[in-house]
Amino acid sequence: MDLEKKLEILADSAKYDASCASSGSDRGGAGGTGSAHMSGVCHSWAADGRCISLLKILMTNECVYDCAYCINRRSNDSPKAILTPDEIAGLTFEFYKRNYIEGLFLSSGIVVSPDRTMELMIEAVRKLREIFRFNGYVHMKVIPGANQDLIDQAGLWADRVSVNIELPTDKSLRLLAPGKTKATVLGPMSRLAQRISASKDERRSIKSSPAFAPAGQSTQLIIGATPETDREIIKLSEALYDKMRLKRVYYSAFVPVSKDNRLPALIEPPLLREHRLYQADWLLRFYGFTADELLDEKHPTLDLSFDPKTVWALNNLDKFPLEVNKASYEEILRVPGIGVTSAKRILRARRAAPLSLDDLKKLGVVMKRATYFVTAGGKYRGLKKDSGEAIKIKLLEHKNPNGQLDLFGEKALVKEGLTGTVTGQL
Amino acid sequence: MSATYTYDGTFASFLTALDLALEKNLPDSSLARETETEAGLFSEFISAGSDPVKAARARDLVESRGSAESWQHVRFAFLSEVRGSETAILEYVNLLAAKGPIADSMLADDRVKKVHTLAASVGGETHMFKGFVRFKELADKTLYSKIEPDHNILPLLTPHFRARLGEFNWVIHDAKRGKAAFYFDKRLIYAPLTAERALEFDGKEAEVQTLWKHFFKTAAIKERTNPKLQRQNVPLKYRKHLTEFE
Numbered sequence: 001m002d003l004e005k006k007l008e009i010l011a012d013s014a015k016y017d018a019s020c021a022s023s024g025s026d027r028g029g030a031g032g033t034g035s036a037h038m039s040g041v042c043h044s045w046a047a048d049g050r051c052i053s054l055l056k057i058l059m060t061n062e063c064v065y066d067c068a069y070c071i072n073r074r075s076n077d078s079p080k081a082i083l084t085p086d087e088i089a090g091l092t093f094e095f096y097k098r099n100y101i102e103g104l105f106l107s108s109g110i111v112v113s114p115d116r117t118m119e120l121m122i123e124a125v126r127k128l129r130e131i132f133r134f135n136g137y138v139h140m141k142v143i144p145g146a147n148q149d150l151i152d153q154a155g156l157w158a159d160r161v162s163v164n165i166e167l168p169t170d171k172s173l174r175l176l177a178p179g180k181t182k183a184t185v186l187g188p189m190s191r192l193a194q195r196i197s198a199s200k201d202e203r204r205s206i207k208s209s210p211a212f213a214p215a216g217q218s219t220q221l222i223i224g225a226t227p228e229t230d231r232e233i234i235k236l237s238e239a240l241y242d243k244m245r246l247k248r249v250y251y252s253a254f255v256p257v258s259k260d261n262r263l264p265a266l267i268e269p270p271l272l273r274e275h276r277l278y279q280a281d282w283l284l285r286f287y288g289f290t291a292d293e294l295l296d297e298k299h300p301t302l303d304l305s306f307d308p309k310t311v312w313a314l315n316n317l318d319k320f321p322l323e324v325n326k327a328s329y330e331e332i333l334r335v336p337g338i339g340v341t342s343a344k345r346i347l348r349a350r351r352a353a354p355l356s357l358d359d360l361k362k363l364g365v366v367m368k369r370a371t372y373f374v375t376a377g378g379k380y381r382g383l384k385k386d387s388g389e390a391i392k393i394k395l396l397e398h399k400n401p402n403g404q405l406d407l408f409g410e411k412a413l414v415k416e417g418l419t420g421t422v423t424g425q426l
Numbered sequence: 427m428s429a430t431y432t433y434d435g436t437f438a439s440f441l442t443a444l445d446l447a448l449e450k451n452l453p454d455s456s457l458a459r460e461t462e463t464e465a466g467l468f469s470e471f472i473s474a475g476s477d478p479v480k481a482a483r484a485r486d487l488v489e490s491r492g493s494a495e496s497w498q499h500v501r502f503a504f505l506s507e508v509r510g511s512e513t514a515i516l517e518y519v520n521l522l523a524a525k526g527p528i529a530d531s532m533l534a535d536d537r538v539k540k541v542h543t544l545a546a547s548v549g550g551e552t553h554m555f556k557g558f559v560r561f562k563e564l565a566d567k568t569l570y571s572k573i574e575p576d577h578n579i580l581p582l583l584t585p586h587f588r589a590r591l592g593e594f595n596w597v598i599h600d601a602k603r604g605k606a607a608f609y610f611d612k613r614l615i616y617a618p619l620t621a622e623r624a625l626e627f628d629g630k631e632a633e634v635q636t637l638w639k640h641f642f643k644t645a646a647i648k649e650r651t652n653p654k655l656q657r658q659n660v661p662l663k664y665r666k667h668l669t670e671f672e
Contacts, residue, residue: 007637011644035590042659043557044670046646049655053557056645094634095641097569097594098561099587100669136590255649269649345533352531359534 001081007091009081013061013072014107016257017164017220018250022053022102022137024215025159032133034096034103036159036215041102054105054139055095059083059121063109065179069166069225071257072109082111085124093132103137103159104128114145122150125157137215142192144184151188152212155195160215160247163189168236172226176262192217193244216247223277224270225254225263231291231300234280238291241284251277276302283308286340287333310336310395313373314388320373321380325354337370357381369395428454428469433512434476435459440504440512441481443474447516448487448523457512484519492522496530502545505578514540551575552582559583559598560669561591562635563628568610569596570625572667580607584614635669642670 023040042051058072060082066074083091092104106124110117121140128134140158142151155161163185167173170182192213199212219240221233237249253269280302283289287309294308295301303311313320313336322331324346332343342364349355349363357376361367372382372391383390431447433439440457447455463471488497500519503511518541522529532538561569569591573580580600584607587596592612599606599619606619665671 004637004640008640008644011641015645015647031593033591033593037556037586039553041553041557044642044668045656045659046642047653047656048646048648048650049652049659050646050650051659052642052645055641091637094630095638097591098563098634098638098669099557099559099571099591100638253650255647271650348531349533352528353534355534362534362536362539 003087003091006081006083006087007057009079010057010059010061010083013109014056014058014105016071016252016255017056017105017107018050018252019105019139019162019218019220019248020051020053020056021139021160021215021218021248024247025137027135027137027159027214032135033093034134034136036103036135036137043099043101053102054137055092055101055103056105057083057088057107059088059106059108059117059124060111061109062111064113065110065177067166067177067179068260068262069176069222069254069257083124085120085127088124089128089132089134092128092136093134096134096136101136103134103139105139107141108143110143114143115147115150117143118146118150118154122153122157125154129157139215142188144180144188146188148191151191152195155192155199155212156210158213160218161192161213162218162220163192164220165189165236166220166222167226168221168228168233169226172228176225189217189219189244193246197245216245218246218248218250220250220252222254223251223274229295229300230273230277230280230302231295231297233277234284234291234295237281238284249281251281272304273302276304276308280308288330289334306392306395307336309334310369314391317388321375321382322373323375323378324360325350325377335370335373337366337368337373339364428452428456429472430456430458430463430469431472431474432458432460432463433474435461436476437501437504438478438481439474439476441484442477443512444516444519445477445480445484445487446472446474448484448519451520455516457516459512462509487523488519491526492530493527496522496527499530499541499545502548502582503541505582506544506548507578508544511541511544514544548577548579548582551577552579554664555579555583556586558664558668559587560667561596562625562669563631565626565628567595567628569594570599571597572599572601574602574663574667575600578603580605580616583607584609588614639670 021040022036023038025036026038027036040053042053044052046052060080061072062080062082063072063074088104088106095101096103104125106121108117108121125138125140128138138158139160139162140154142154142161142163144163165185167176173180173182195212196216199210202209203211221236223233240246240249251274253271253274255269256263280294283294284291289312294312302308306314313334322335324332329343329347332338332346333340338346345363346355346360349359355376357379360370360374360376372394383394429450429452431443433443443457447457460473485497488500500515503515517537521535521537525532529538533542555573555575559571559573561571564570580598583598587598588609595610597606597608604618604620605616608615608617660668
């Protein structure tokens with residue numbers, strides 16, 4: 001099989017992994033080729049609008065497991081391919097020097113055994129680092145069940161490491177991924193967490209000690225293949241951020257890649273739900289929200305009509321309107337229509353001069369949403385009565401300004417979900 | 427009668443003009459590139475020339491009344507090459523001179539907002555091109571890239587590629603402005619580059635391009651096809667020199 005065909009098969013099999021980040025590492029400097037950029041760089045965007053930053057491939061799509069949701073399951077009789085460590089290293093370097101990519105994202109199906117698979121993957125990355133003297137970004141998947149020493153080696157060669165949880169509960173794992181258990185996934189994850197934090201501590205005292213996955217670890221959850229609620233998912237993410245110190249949790253709307261009676265019959269991937277989960281995730285990481293504030297047992301599902309911050313604000317109208325000239329940064333962050341950037345701008349600008357409502361627009365605040373929740377110099381342009389329902393209707397009208405108010409706002413919503421990118425500005 | 431100070435297109439001449447305008451401090455004065463001035467009945471044109479002492483004085487004013495951040499705003503806004511950016515910078519520096527460093531916090535003031543926005547646009551395009559530059563390997567192993575950015579970002583791009591591809595020889599050619607950055611034997615120079623010889627590519631170049639195009643096509647998930655989102659992220663105007671869209 002020629003390289004072109006192999007690449008096609010192995011890129012096709014890797015594309016369902018949502019992780020694209022190339023951020024969080026600032027490798028480079030001393031000779032060799034390449035550097036990693038702290039904020040990450042996107043090089044292109046594919047026809048689905050997702051960023052391409054890394055050469056995202058599998059080493060092989062052969063696999064001893066038979067996970068129902070996975071395109072590479074043993075029972076799928078699609079063509080199989082394998083790349084040698086030399087091919088992986090060479091291809092990465094040729095792409096990198098033409099500035100197509102920031103680096104390599106290497107995952108794999110399991111060939112022979114988890115240990116053998118990890119060994120081959122490590123060999124590919126070692127060659128890239130030592131023979132090509134490559135200082136660019138490398139994201140390596142850790143294969144569940146692999147030996148601890150191999151996991152430790154992976155962390156020394158890579159900038160970021162990850163183990164995919166894929167299914168949020170043990171029950172779902174047992175149903176769809178009979179070869180995996182929660183323990184085989186969480187075991188390596190917590191090992192990585194320990195090593196990352198130990199290496200950070202060491203490097204604080206001895207700068208020359210080796211960096212272990214300096215860009216941290218991430219994971220992915222598949223959305224909509226199993227019946228978990230948004231609350232279960234967001235609670236899990238919160239625990240992963242707090243306890244495992246993960247850098248990112250990715251959510252991947254389930255795309256039916258196989259017909260299997262254990263899977264739901266989905267017509268199209270739940271993209272809007274995925275979008276809402278990303279918004280909730282951003283609220284956990286950058287806006288100081290807790291999972292319990294966003295969803296409780298009575299309301300375990302994210303509202304598809306409104307972003308989760310607006311829902312929270314509508315349920316907490318007693319905290320609004322906020323005076324933007326006085327409120328704290330943490331309070332301002334909770335206003336719908338104000339993101340991290342505009343909140344910071346408000347704090348800076350109000351040191352120079354008191355702000356008016358018109359000024360807020362110039363600072364980048366989305367006033368059509370924020371107007372119901374803020375005052376500036378005592379002035380308020382929202383609704384007279386503090387009625388959550390009335391505000392809801394106004395907000396929906398804004399979403400659907402041309403046509404009649406359709407009660408569920410579905411068309412506008414689907415559009416929002418499909419075109420929305422995850423910028424984190426809510 | 428208002429005065430327009432003109433400069434020859436270089437940053438040094440621009441700073442000289444800026445210094446002259448600040449010194450005279452007339453209301454309604456403006457700054458413009460020599461080639462972009464229109465004869466007006468009621469305005470006087472003063473050609474600033476290029477004077478290193480005056481240029482240094484202008485920079486010193488920006489840094490001492492403002493900060494390193496203010497200087498970066500001036501530099502980036504100048505590189506925007508947007509019509510009217512020069513006068514916007516003059517008004518911004520006047521405000522810095524009057525108010526001191528707090529001026530950079532007056533984010534809702536139009537004089538500040540204009541320059542900050544221009545600078546952010548230049549910074550943003552620079553970041554995008556760290557991703558959008560596409561090199562092709564020539565027969566002599568030089569990596570060659572052609573770009574046509576809106577702003578004059580070449581001087582802001584080169585440090586990134588110097589750090590990244592320091593062991594290669596490379597050329598980044600700004601075809602829109604007819605100039606290029608040449609990095610050979612670890613030395614960087616800028617020079618005009620207009621007439622283009624037919625390029626002779628390395629024997630492996632076509633094959634690697636094909637592999638990349640295949641990878642690019644395969645990376646999209648069919649069920650999520652979203653050309654609108656793709657256009658938002660890779661505007662059509664940038665696609666001309668992107669290998670994967672060729």
